[in-house]
Amino acid sequence: MLIDFLFELRKRKLPVSTHEWMALMEAMALGLHESSLDGFYHLCRTLCVKDIAHYDAYDEAFLAYFKDIHTDALQLTEQIRAWLADPRNLEGLTDEQRAALKELDIEKLREMFEQRLKEQKERHDGGNRWVGTGGTSPFGTNGNNPTGMRVGSGGGRSAMAVADERRFKEYRRDVVLDVRQIDVALRGLRRLGREGAQEELDLDETVDKTCKNAGDIDIVFRPPRRNRVKVLLMMDVGGSMDPYAELVSRLFTAASRAGRFAKFRSFYFHNCVYNSVYEDAQFRKGVPVADLLSHSDRDEKLVIVGDALMHPAELLDPGGSMYLSSQNRASGIEWLRRLNAHFRSATWLNPEPDRFWAGTTIEVIASVFAMYPLTLDGLAHAVRYLVRGGQRPQVGDPSKWMKAVVG
Amino acid sequence: MSSDETFEQFRGTDSYIVSDELRHAVNVAVALARPLLVRGEPGTGKTLLAENLARALNLSLVRWHVKSTTKAKDGLYVYDTVARLHDSRFGGDGAGVRDIAKYIKLGPLGEALASPSRVVLLIDEVDKADLEFPNDLLHELDAMRFRIDETGKEYAAKERPIVVITSNNEKELPDAFLRRCVFHYIQFPDRALMAEIVKVHHPDITDKVLDNALEVFFGLRQTPKLRKKPSTSELIDWICALKKAGVDLARVSGGIPFLGTLLKTEQDVELVGKRAKA
Numbered sequence: 001m002l003i004d005f006l007f008e009l010r011k012r013k014l015p016v017s018t019h020e021w022m023a024l025m026e027a028m029a030l031g032l033h034e035s036s037l038d039g040f041y042h043l044c045r046t047l048c049v050k051d052i053a054h055y056d057a058y059d060e061a062f063l064a065y066f067k068d069i070h071t072d073a074l075q076l077t078e079q080i081r082a083w084l085a086d087p088r089n090l091e092g093l094t095d096e097q098r099a100a101l102k103e104l105d106i107e108k109l110r111e112m113f114e115q116r117l118k119e120q121k122e123r124h125d126g127g128n129r130w131v132g133t134g135g136t137s138p139f140g141t142n143g144n145n146p147t148g149m150r151v152g153s154g155g156g157r158s159a160m161a162v163a164d165e166r167r168f169k170e171y172r173r174d175v176v177l178d179v180r181q182i183d184v185a186l187r188g189l190r191r192l193g194r195e196g197a198q199e200e201l202d203l204d205e206t207v208d209k210t211c212k213n214a215g216d217i218d219i220v221f222r223p224p225r226r227n228r229v230k231v232l233l234m235m236d237v238g239g240s241m242d243p244y245a246e247l248v249s250r251l252f253t254a255a256s257r258a259g260r261f262a263k264f265r266s267f268y269f270h271n272c273v274y275n276s277v278y279e280d281a282q283f284r285k286g287v288p289v290a291d292l293l294s295h296s297d298r299d300e301k302l303v304i305v306g307d308a309l310m311h312p313a314e315l316l317d318p319g320g321s322m323y324l325s326s327q328n329r330a331s332g333i334e335w336l337r338r339l340n341a342h343f344r345s346a347t348w349l350n351p352e353p354d355r356f357w358a359g360t361t362i363e364v365i366a367s368v369f370a371m372y373p374l375t376l377d378g379l380a381h382a383v384r385y386l387v388r389g390g391q392r393p394q395v396g397d398p399s400k401w402m403k404a405v406v407g
Numbered sequence: 408m409s410s411d412e413t414f415e416q417f418r419g420t421d422s423y424i425v426s427d428e429l430r431h432a433v434n435v436a437v438a439l440a441r442p443l444l445v446r447g448e449p450g451t452g453k454t455l456l457a458e459n460l461a462r463a464l465n466l467s468l469v470r471w472h473v474k475s476t477t478k479a480k481d482g483l484y485v486y487d488t489v490a491r492l493h494d495s496r497f498g499g500d501g502a503g504v505r506d507i508a509k510y511i512k513l514g515p516l517g518e519a520l521a522s523p524s525r526v527v528l529l530i531d532e533v534d535k536a537d538l539e540f541p542n543d544l545l546h547e548l549d550a551m552r553f554r555i556d557e558t559g560k561e562y563a564a565k566e567r568p569i570v571v572i573t574s575n576n577e578k579e580l581p582d583a584f585l586r587r588c589v590f591h592y593i594q595f596p597d598r599a600l601m602a603e604i605v606k607v608h609h610p611d612i613t614d615k616v617l618d619n620a621l622e623v624f625f626g627l628r629q630t631p632k633l634r635k636k637p638s639t640s641e642l643i644d645w646i647c648a649l650k651k652a653g654v655d656l657a658r659v660s661g662g663i664p665f666l667g668t669l670l671k672t673e674q675d676v677e678l679v680g681k682r683a684k685a
Contacts, residue, residue, distance in 0.1 A: 019586050023439060032435050039431070046432045047439075050585035052446065052592045183538055201489055217496040219489065 008065045009048065012057040016048045023047050037066065182254035185379040189261075189301070189386060190227040200224045229301060230263035231255060232343075236306030237268050237281045244351035247374060248305055251349075255303075263300070267292075271310050272332035273339060289335060293342045301386045302339060302346035305374065308365040309352065315361050336368050345389065347382045349374040358396045366395035416464055423452065423459035424604050432591035433460060439589065442530075442548055442570035444580075447593030450638020453573040457529035460571065469522070469568070470529045471515035477536045479543030482516035483553050507557050516544070517562065520551060525566035534574045541584035549587065596639065598625060608643045609650065616655075620646055623663055627670075630679060637669040644668045 009016050024047045033039040041062060049058045198221040209218040233255060235248055256264055267277040267287065277292065279285040315332045330338075340346050348369035350362065357363060365371065370385050370392035372378035385392065417433045419425040425433070433456070436443035445453045461468035471482055491510045494503065503509055513521060519528040533541055547553050548570065552563035572588065574580065596604060598621055605617055620642070628636045637645075645668040654664050663669070663679070670676050 015582065017586055023441070027435060027439055030438055032438055042428055042431045043435055046435055046589050046591055050444070050580075050588065050590040055592070187538070203488070206492070217492050219492060 005044075005061070005065050008061045009058065012061050014049060014054050014057055014061070020048045181376055182251055182379065183257070185376060185383060186254055186260065188380065188383040189229055189231070191229050191387075194223045194225055198223050226262065227260065228262045230297065230299065231261045231265075232296060232300045232302045233264070233266040234273065234277060234302070234304045234306075235266065235268050235281075236270065236304075236308075238270050240307050240309055241351075244307070244374075247351055251305065251374070269306075272306075272308075272315055273304070273335045274332055275330070275335065289339070293338065296342065298342060298344050300343060302343040303382070303386075304339075304346070304348045304369065306348070306350065307352045308348065308350055308360075308362040308371070310361050312361055312364075315364060333364065333368065336365060340368050345386045346370070347372060347386055349378065349382055354378075354395075363396040366393070371395055417460055418463070420459045420463050422607055423455060424600065424607055425456075426594075426596070426600060429456070429591055429593060432589060436571075436589040437569055440567045442572050442588045444533075444572045444574065444585070444588040444590050445593060446574050446591070448595055448636070448638060449575060450640045451593040451595060452639060453593060454529065454531055457527055457531075457571040457573075460569065461527040464527070464569075466525055466527050466569070467522075468527045468529060469515050469519045470531065472531045473533055473536045473540070475535055475537075477540065479540055479547075482514040482530075482544070483520075483547065484514055484517045484555055485512050486510060486557050487512060508560070511555055511557060516547060517553065519568040519570075520547070520553060520564045521562045522568070523565060526568045528568045528570045530570065530572045532575055533572050534580065539581075542581050545583060545587065601625075601639070601642070604639060605643065605646060609646055612646065612650075616649075620649070624669070627663070627679065630682060632678060633670075633675050634672050635670070635675065641669050641671075 006016060006021055024044055027033070027043055027047060028040075033043045044062075045055070045058055049055060200222050202220045202222040205220040205222070206218065209220055210216065212218075233252070235252070237245070237248075241248070252266065255261070256266065267279060268281045268283065269277045270283065273289060275290070276286040276288050279287060310332075318331045318334075346369060348365060348371040350357070350371055351374040352362065354373045357366070362371070370382070372382040372385070372393065381393075384390070416437060417425070417430060419430065433443060445456060447453055457470075458468060486507075487510045491504060491507075516528065516530075519526050530544075550563075551567050552561065554561045601621060601624075602617055605620070606612065624637065624642050624645075627633075645665055648665045648668050652664070663683075666676055666679065670679060
């Protein structure tokens, strides 16, 4: 029967594997779910859900699957009986409450409780609590209220109530690429070399030197291997890039991680690269592209991130930039050509889904830069292209429609 | 070991209050002999959990603090080649140098696996290390055995250690690693639980003082745009400072005393100062 719950979880994109499911079965065979729904809720979550971002989806699945199952009222009555039998529980009550309790015999209490549970069922479907959490009801579930009666496991709240609350909603994220995935993809972008402080024992060299030294030990150290790839990242911000801001910032986080590259610089631009790029996303600290090029090694890897979507005139007309028209002699596409010509390897990552590329300025820019979509696959291809070169992807044929637009 | 013995062993200790959910997760991990992965905001007691688990179960604790340069193999053992070379050159006694085992030092994980009795192994801040670090641990954590290549000696854990792994959510962990763990996210304690926690550390605190302190504390946590929200350990330190200085919170007006124990960056102190004036 529970196998359906597994599929309920998987339906909600929770990455639960057979491995984890077997562990859950093993745990249940050991009785770790304490034979209760609450116990099962926690046990299953602890074994099957490994990321707080998935907790909300788990709560949803749990609610959907168990919505018709209610805790056995009889078992609860047993608890109430035991609770009443323990005089310590009565200490916190007021005299009036104690008097009221005396009037309730067990049968009547059970009757009331079951009836209230039934009422609760109806209200519960509306999406709220089990037995009320207020202080006056004899059936409170709120364990923090010393006068309320504790129903459910060990003074905690019932799993359904917990799941129903959906406390983990804010942690949820359904994303294309997370930082780790980008990290893994970027790992291909490396060329190892030895530079820096000598901290590693060079065994071969030590043996060699020692032999030459007639057996007198001569220890040789060498620097550890480090990545020597230098990266220049340019990011389009604002306007049509706003929906992708989070994605681009994730790429930035992964790329700028300390020690990843021998040298890492990043710049911002808006729409298209014209004569300046900027060190900050507010476009205050401008750097002329001509200066940038003269100070950049040709073996730096240029990575541009942008949607490459603009009006054709902004790309092709000299002075197409909205902001800098007076001093801006070369067209955007000309600046892009210069960038591409300077660096031995350069690529353009485009967050726009590639099914929308046809018939736009994307095709034009893709004829200059090797363009890849900013997805896991696209990133892997881009990295391979940066390291090994090779065939650049073919994106449409802009000559077909550009004439019609620009004339 | 039978399930009855191992389950429901951990209930917190006199100085460490656990929520029901955490207690449950710990006991599941112990019973299934799987590593327990704990995540949560800094200062929610992730590291203390292992210490107190060891104390509650009366086992010794082996700590492994992971750093950005830590490699998985270092946790098992380190072969000190340089010391051996040095000894072969300068050390008088030649027989000792021939014994490789003398130059093998077990790391924390190796120590835990080689231990004759059951131990609690804490792998602290696993996300600090390289991306592949958790994956490199998979085999050892699964099989609970390892081999020293240099000597050919095999160690297998006589009793599987209880492994507690903490992570600050800085990096995502690999799926293969997650699959083998029991996971728990420590939520920031609510007011009632926090009151209990404070009482454990300051048993003589009066309800009124506690109430005032919590009011200020939770108010501070709700300040928008704080870079680092104050956490449990900071609250406890702060109350300690208040007590030592004999400050009565109810009578203090204009600003929070000893703000530096609660907020750790200049910007935050400034921000709270501005808001107080406004």
